[in-house]
Amino acid sequence: MNISVVIPLLNEEDSLTELHDWIAKVMQTNRFSYEIIFIDDGSTDDSWKTISNLTSQNPNVKGIRFLKNFGKSQALHAGFEKATGDVVITMDADLQDNPDEIPELYCMIANDGHDLVSGWKKKRYDSVISKNLPSKLFNWAARKTSGVKLNDFNCGLKAYKLEVVKNIDVNGEMHRYIPVLAKNAGFIKIAEKIVQHQARKYGETKFGMNRFVHGFLDLITIWFLSSFGKRPMHLFGALGFIMFAIGFGFAIYLGIDKLFLNPSGRLITQRPQFYLSLSTMIIGTQFFVAGFLGEIILRTKEDKKRYLIKEELNLN
Known part of the structure; x- marks a missing residue:
């Protein structure tokens, strides 16, 4: 198998057949062996019916259907597995990603x-106002925080070695x-x-301005996890030592002041220090x-399934 195309989707019934035909044409033209994995993230339209029809027409098409909407990250995780x-x-299902890019991505x-x-x-x-400017700000912050020099973190069109997505x-x-x-x-x-x-051809975008707020919060999370995720004591221990040292230093100062410098002054408990x-x-x-507690949790945690699959097609 040369190429796996992983496509998470939510309510994209109008675009799926056209997207499939476009991808299949690119693969056949370049003589790639391939599979297309559609992950239906709890669609409420006829997306799954369309995927079912495509799997019956093309054995290279595979489908995963979630029990409900669990989110794009979970859909990608299921496809990667x-x-x-x-x-x-990986590409989005709304036809805004161009399948003609696949051969060059593959070669890279x-x-x-x-x-x-x-x-x-x-x-x-x-x-420009609702997406472009917030996206530029978000990408700038992501570059500065992560050290990964990319201009567009949000682009759904990406290519990976198999070992990357498995790890x-x-x-x-x-x-x-x-x-x-x-x-x-x-x-x-x-x-x-x-x-x-490409401009969206069918339907409406699933993302609003709140995704950028969530994006910045996730950026803080991933910075913390990448820096201290496997050693939380390094962060909390250092902060704890600094705070305790400051407090203990004040306590020593108050004790020396009361015992030796100003024994007749106010009681220690009457001083704001x-x-x-x-x-x-x-x-x-x-x-x-x-x-x-963080160290204990890391050593005792058990992995939990973050999504429930309702149905699979053409998958062993």
Whole structure:
């Protein structure tokens, strides 16, 4: 199997047949062996019916149907688990990603030795105010925080070596940061390719402005996990030590002042520095406890299934 095309979708019945035909034409023209894995993330339209029809017409088409909407990251995770191609291509189902880009993406992985190639929609057909400007700000923050020098983290059109998708854990809303997850896993040969962005042909976008708020929150999460995810005590222990040291220093100062410098002055409990010292030492202790709890959780956690599959087609 040369190429696996993984396509998560939600309520895209109008575009699926056209997208399938386009991908199949590209594959046949280039004589690629391939599979197309559609992951229906809880659609309420006839998307699954369309996928069922496609699987009966083309044995290279496979389908996964979620019991309900679990999110794009979970859909990608399910597709990655089932993918068997040497090169895995991800794309959106709304026809805004161009399947004609697949051969060059494939060559950049198979021939040029990249671990991951991310698409860059340099020229977009989205609203400048509602999507382009927030996207530029988001991508700037992602570059600065992660150290991965990509211009477009949000582009759904990406290509991967099979071993990359098998060794990263895409969960929550982390699909935006797959290149960062790959880098943290040790896959550092990451490249970018300018790809064609097409205006949406059917339906309406599933993403609103709130995705950028969630994106920035996820960015903070992935920064923390990549820096301290396997050693939470390094962060919380350091903060706890600093806070406790500050509080303990105030306590020593108050003791020396009362015993030797100003024995007839106010009681220690009447001075605001006493409560500052007490509060800081308590907070420092809590940070230490948080670090210990984090270490314990890491060593005892069990992986849980983050989605439920209702039905599969053409998959063993």
